[in-house]
Amino acid sequence: MDLIVNGIKEAFRLIVTLDTEVLSVTLLSLQISGSATLISLVIGVSTGTAVALSEFPGKRLVASVINTGMGLPPVVVGLFVTIFIWRNGPFGFLGILYTPAAMVLAQAIIATPIVTGISFAAIQQLPDKLRLQILSLGATRAQMVWMLMREARLPLLAAVMAGFGGVISEIGASIMVGGNIKGYTRVLTTATVMETSRGNFDVAIALGIILLMLTFAINYILTSIQQKGGR
Amino acid sequence: MKARTKPVLTISELLVERGGNVILDVPELILSAGEVLAVIGPNGAGKTTLLTAVLGLQKSISKGSVARGGLSFPGTPPHLYRRGFAMVFQDSLLFNGTVSENVASGLKIRGFGRSAIKKTVSEQLERFGIAALRDRRAHSLSGGEAQRVSLARALATSPEILLLDEPFASLDTPTRESILDDLEMALSGSDTAVMLVTHDRVEALRLADSVIVLAKGRILQRGETIDVLRRPANEFVASFAGTETVVAGRVVRSGGGLVVVSASGVEIEAAGDAHKGQRVAVCIRPENIVVSTGTRSRTSARNSFAGRIVRLLPMAHFHKAVIDCGFPLVAYITHHSIEEMGLREGGRVHVSFKATSVHLIKKER
Structure with a gap:
């Protein structure tokens, strides 16, 4: 029991005193997962919207593939990204294995289907006649897409949050392609695993609490925006 | 009665097919400036298809074209062709935002300046008796209020042709009457031509100069509204025109x-x-x-x-x-x-x- 109580005490000390080690790990986490989310946002929202707005044979199949992608196991993504960027892999020449860039790449691959899938559903659930209404007002196709995205902004926001939530708490791919190198590729999740295995429960708990707080903050922002929009 | 000679909309040899079935077959239809044309017919007659085809929103046009003024479709960039139209559906389909923002949307799309938008929006809000609602969230309005906003949004762009797809069908009678009054006022003395899809003969009689009766995608009769109701061309039109x-x-x-x-x-x-x-x-x-x-x-x-x-x-x-x-x-x-x-x-x-x-x-x- 002491182990836990002391752990939590120490955790708060580390957080309150802005421990450099903990701080750098947190910032790197935010940077890597933030970048990955941004990439997935650009690709995912545009792909999801494009699929939702176009009619083509096999649309249902494409939608199913996207939805399957939403549950992509990070370890599998990590495995394939590692193989591809391995020294003598097809993209080995890039030399990005065990770098933050590789982590951003892997996390973007995990987040993109999540953002795509939710964006697809967000645009799909708008009434079909809304598109006709916008076009009847003289909108160009680009204006129409923009206005539809504005109408679906709450679920689109949820898509971004879900993407970010998915990658910030992910560990499998990050440890495989990043290697958990101190001060370089060590992020909240990989650091937590390492500190736990070393028996440094205070640091591990501190990192865990930070991760929890980040997740809570994300959900708090999302929920308040949704509540505001629903009024 | 205004002199209604200037054609604003011309449909020629229009054929819409879907899955091998003819949905709409209109060899010719001309609408003049200021004319109000009612389109009546049973469900599935092709009434809405006619409106969407006129607006250049019909993907399955097999043949023929529609022309607004000198611009024909296909042939003109769709958004430029559509900018002479406005459409109101049965659902008001308002956007997230205030009433004013909704009424302004067509003008904003056209890149109008802030002061021009403000002036036009105010006029339209007054015209439809919704000036007091200008800062209300559009999604908090009642059905009647929302439909007024939808009409104001449509007329804000001063369209040459206003397309109405049963806009009053889901309103209660007093609300419908009062909106009809406002719409009549808005249209009187304007050059806007109207195509009104309706199930309601009374609505057609009240608003429209002439009427077309559609069935299975074809025009069975066209004429002055009162004439078509009194002298239907065939038994189908007769039953539809209320000749019991x-x-x-x-x-x-x-x-x-x-x-x-x-x-x-x-x-x-x-x-x-x-x-x-x-x-x-x-x-x-x-x-x-x-x-x-x-x-x-x-x-x-x-x-x-x-x-x-x-x-x-x-x-x-x-x-x-x-x-x-x-x-x-x-x-x-x-x-x-x-x-x-x-x-x-x-x-x-x-x-x-x-x-x-x-x-x-x-x-x-």
């Missing part, structure tokens, strides 16, 4: 502007002329029939029959009576008259109607 009684018959005598038709064993006189032996459908509108009790009526009407009330159905403003007088005749009787004459199902009555109230549809053979 249609009886098949054959001309037995004709001359002096009067035709005598034998139908179901009785002789019916109609104004007009036809040759003897001609097969016809006799159309009698229910509001033109006088029902009386007691002795034969003393009216000058040429047609007078004794009959028995088979059914008496209460409607909103009158009773609908089905009277067997050799053929089933439908008449509208006021609630007051029903009480006064003590009418009931099974009761004996006399019916009469003028020869000029009878419309004959001549059959091919």
Whole structure:
């Protein structure tokens, strides 16, 4: 029991005193997962919207593939990204294995289907006649897409949050392609695993609490925006 | 009546097919500036398809084109072609945002400046009596308010052609009446041409100069609204135009502007002329029939029959009576008259109607 109580005490000390080690790990986490989310946002929202707005044979199949992608196991993504960027892999020449860039790449691959899938559903659930209404007002196709995205902004926001939530708490791919190198590729999740295995429960708990707080903050922002929009 | 000569919309040889079926086949249709055209017809007749095709939103156009002014579609960039139109659907389809933002949306799309938008939006809000709602969230409005916003949004861009797809169908009667008043005011003295899809003959009569009757994608009749309702071209239009009684018959005598038709064993006189032996459908509108009790009526009407009330159905403003007088005749009787004459199902009555109230549809053979 002491182990836990002391752990939590120490955790708060580390957080309150802005421990450099903990701080750098947190910032790197935010940077890597933030970048990955941004990439997935650009690709995912545009792909999801494009699929939702176009009619083509096999649309249902494409939608199913996207939805399957939403549950992509990070370890599998990590495995394939590692193989591809391995020294003598097809993209080995890039030399990005065990770098933050590789982590951003892997996390973007995990987040993109999540953002795509939710964006697809967000645009799909708008009434079909809304598109006709916008076009009847003289909108160009680009204006129409923009206005539809504005109408679906709450679920689109949820898509971004879900993407970010998915990658910030992910560990499998990050440890495989990043290697958990101190001060370089060590992020909240990989650091937590390492500190736990070393028996440094205070640091591990501190990192865990930070991760929890980040997740809570994300959900708090999302929920308040949704509540505001629903009024 | 304005001089309505300048064509603003021309449909030529338009054919819309889906899965090998003809959805719409309109060889020609011209709409003039300021004209209000009602499009009536049963469900699935192609009414909405006609509006979306006119707007260049129909993907399955197999042949033909539509033209607004000098711009034809296909051929013109779609958004430029569409910028002379505005459309209001049955659902108000408002955007997330305030009432003002909604009314401004068409102008914003066209890149108008802030002050021009503000001025036009204010005018439209006043016109539709929603100025007090300008800062309300559009999604918090009632159905009637929302439809006013939708109309204001459509008219804010001063369209050449306004397309209305049953915009009043889901409103209660008082709300519909008051919005119709405002719309009539907004359209009077404007050059905006209107295509109004409706199920409601009263709405068509009230707003439209002319009407087309669509069925299975084809125009069955086009003419002035009152004319189409009084003189339907065929039995389908007749039933749709509210001619409750249609009886098949054959001309037995004709001359002096009067035709005598034998139908179901009785002789019916109609104004007009036809040759003897001609097969016809006799159309009698229910509001033109006088029902009386007691002795034969003393009216000058040429047609007078004794009959028995088979059914008496209460409607909103009158009773609908089905009277067997050799053929089933439908008449509208006021609630007051029903009480006064003590009418009931099974009761004996006399019916009469003028020869000029009878419309004959001549059959091919």
